[in-house]
Amino acid sequence: MQTQGLLRDSGLASLLQTMQAERATGTLSLENGSDSCSLYFLFGHLFHASGPGGQGEDVVIDALSWHDGTYQFDPRAKLPAEETIKSSPQELIATAENRQGAAVGAAAPAAAAEAGWGDSSGLRVLDSAGSADTAAGAVPEEPAFEPAAPAPSFSEPYAAPDQSGLASWTAAQHDVTAPPEEPISYPTLPEETMEPVGPAPVAATPSGDYDAPAGGSANGPSPVMVYPLPSGRPHYEGLKSAFVDFPRLLRTLRSDRHTGYVNLSGNGYSGVILFNDGQALEAVCSNGSAVQGESAFLQIRRHMDGGDGILDVIELPGETVVAIAQLFSAPYLYTGLLGRFVNLDALLEYLAEEKVDGSVVVTTPGEMGVILLREGAVQGAYTGSRRTLEKATTAVASLAGDRQSRIEVKGGPGSAAPLDVDAALSRPY
Numbered sequence: 001m002q003t004q005g006l007l008r009d010s011g012l013a014s015l016l017q018t019m020q021a022e023r024a025t026g027t028l029s030l031e032n033g034s035d036s037c038s039l040y041f042l043f044g045h046l047f048h049a050s051g052p053g054g055q056g057e058d059v060v061i062d063a064l065s066w067h068d069g070t071y072q073f074d075p076r077a078k079l080p081a082e083e084t085i086k087s088s089p090q091e092l093i094a095t096a097e098n099r100q101g102a103a104v105g106a107a108a109p110a111a112a113a114e115a116g117w118g119d120s121s122g123l124r125v126l127d128s129a130g131s132a133d134t135a136a137g138a139v140p141e142e143p144a145f146e147p148a149a150p151a152p153s154f155s156e157p158y159a160a161p162d163q164s165g166l167a168s169w170t171a172a173q174h175d176v177t178a179p180p181e182e183p184i185s186y187p188t189l190p191e192e193t194m195e196p197v198g199p200a201p202v203a204a205t206p207s208g209d210y211d212a213p214a215g216g217s218a219n220g221p222s223p224v225m226v227y228p229l230p231s232g233r234p235h236y237e238g239l240k241s242a243f244v245d246f247p248r249l250l251r252t253l254r255s256d257r258h259t260g261y262v263n264l265s266g267n268g269y270s271g272v273i274l275f276n277d278g279q280a281l282e283a284v285c286s287n288g289s290a291v292q293g294e295s296a297f298l299q300i301r302r303h304m305d306g307g308d309g310i311l312d313v314i315e316l317p318g319e320t321v322v323a324i325a326q327l328f329s330a331p332y333l334y335t336g337l338l339g340r341f342v343n344l345d346a347l348l349e350y351l352a353e354e355k356v357d358g359s360v361v362v363t364t365p366g367e368m369g370v371i372l373l374r375e376g377a378v379q380g381a382y383t384g385s386r387r388t389l390e391k392a393t394t395a396v397a398s399l400a401g402d403r404q405s406r407i408e409v410k411g412g413p414g415s416a417a418p419l420d421v422d423a424a425l426s427r428p429y
Contacts, residue, residue, distance in 0.1 A: 016089035027077035032069030064096035081238030242307030266309030339405030352376035358411030369396035
C-alpha cells in the first residue's frame with residue numbers, strides 16, 4: 001500500500017477526499033520546505049490538525065495551498081484527544097479555494113500594471129484564445145479546482161511489523177474472516193446479576209482447601225466486582241466514543257487477533273472487554289451496580305452508541321489477560337480477611353505451596369491492589385494508582401499494612417464464557 005508520496009502528484013484536497021471515502025484511521029503528515037503539519041483521522045473523520053503555527057482548521061486551509069512537498073500516512077500512530085476541526089473536508093476545500101481566488105484577484109491589477117498591460121482606466125486580460133478583454137476592472141476567471149492526479153487508496157490491508165499489535169483499522173473495510181474457534185477451558189457463566197461484595201467479612205471455606213466448590217466459595221457464587229486493570233501497550237488512548245464505529249472496531253480487533261482490553265469510561269460508569277487472540281473473552285461494566293458477561297457487553301454497547309465516553313485500546317500479554325479473566329470470574333477461596341491480622345508474605349508462601357492459579361486482592365478505603373498468581377508464582381502485581389505490572393509485591397503489601405484493609409483470595413478455573421459478539425450486536429439493549 002502506498003502511504004507516502006509527493007503533493008504535486010496527489011494534492012491534499014484529493015487526499016482528504018480519499019481518507020474520508022476510505023474511512024481511514026491514522027495520522028497524515030505533510031512537509032513543504034520549512035513548513036509542516038499533521039492531520040488526524042478516525043474512521044475518515046478529520047478531527048484535529050496541528051502545526052508549528054497553531055492548530056485547527058486554519059492549519060488545513062493553509063496546507064491546501066501547498067503544491068510541492070511530501071506526505072506520509074501512518075495508520076498506527078497514537079491519536080490525540082483534542083478535537084479542533086468541526087468543518088467537513090469539502091467545506092475546508094471550498095474555504096481554501098475562496099481564499100486563493102481572493103488572493104489572485106487582489107494581486108492581478110498590480111501584476112498587470114507592472115507588465116504594462118493597461119492604464120488607469122482598465123485592465124487588458126488575455127483569454128485562453130489570446131483575445132483581449134478591455135472591460136474596466138476585469139479580472140481573470142477563477143479556475144475550477146481539480147486534483148493533480150488520483151490519490152492512492154488507503155483501504156489495502158496494513159502490513160504490520162513483526163511485533164504483535166493492532167493493524168490499521170481501515171482493514172475492516174473488507175470482509176473479515178474470523179479466526180478458527182479455539183476451545184476455552186471455562187464452564188458456562190451463570191446467568192445471574194450480583195451486587196458488589198459488602199464490607200462485612202465473610203468466613204473462608206471450611207478447610208481452607210484449594211479445592212473449593214466450582215460455583216464459588218462455601219458462601220455461594222462470587223459477586224461481580226470491577227477491579228483496576230494493569231497498564232499495557234496503548235494502541236489508542238482518549239478516543240471520543242462518538243467517533244468510533246463500535247461493530248467495526250470489534251471486527252477489526254477480531255481480524256487482528258488482538259490480545260488485551262478495550263476500556264470505556266464516562267460520567268458515572270466504566271466498562272471493559274477482555275480480548276484473547278481476537279476473541280472477546282469477558283466483559284464487565286459498572287453503571288451504578290456491576291454486571292458481567294453479555295449484560296455488561298450490552299451496557300458498553302449502549303454507551304458507545306450514545307457517544308458519551310472515552311475509549312482506550314490496550315495490548316497485554318496473553319497470560320496476563322487470562323489471569324485478569326480469572327480475577328473477574330473465579331470463586332473466592334478466602335474473603336473479608338482483615339489486613340491487620342494477616343501476614344501477606346506467609347499467605348503468598350502458602351498459595352505458592354498449593355500452586356494456586358488465581359489472585360490476591362487488597363482493598364483499602366481509597367485504593368485497591370492486585371497480585372496475579374500462576375501455579376502459585378507471582379505473575380505480576382499492581383495497584384489502582386501504580387498500574388504497571390511488576391514482579392515485586394511491595395506496593396500491594398503496603399496497602400495490606402493499612403489497618404482498614406481487607407484481603408480476598410480468588411482461585412480456580414473461573415466461570416467466564418467467551419462472548420458471542422455477533423449475536424450480542426444483533427440484540428436490543
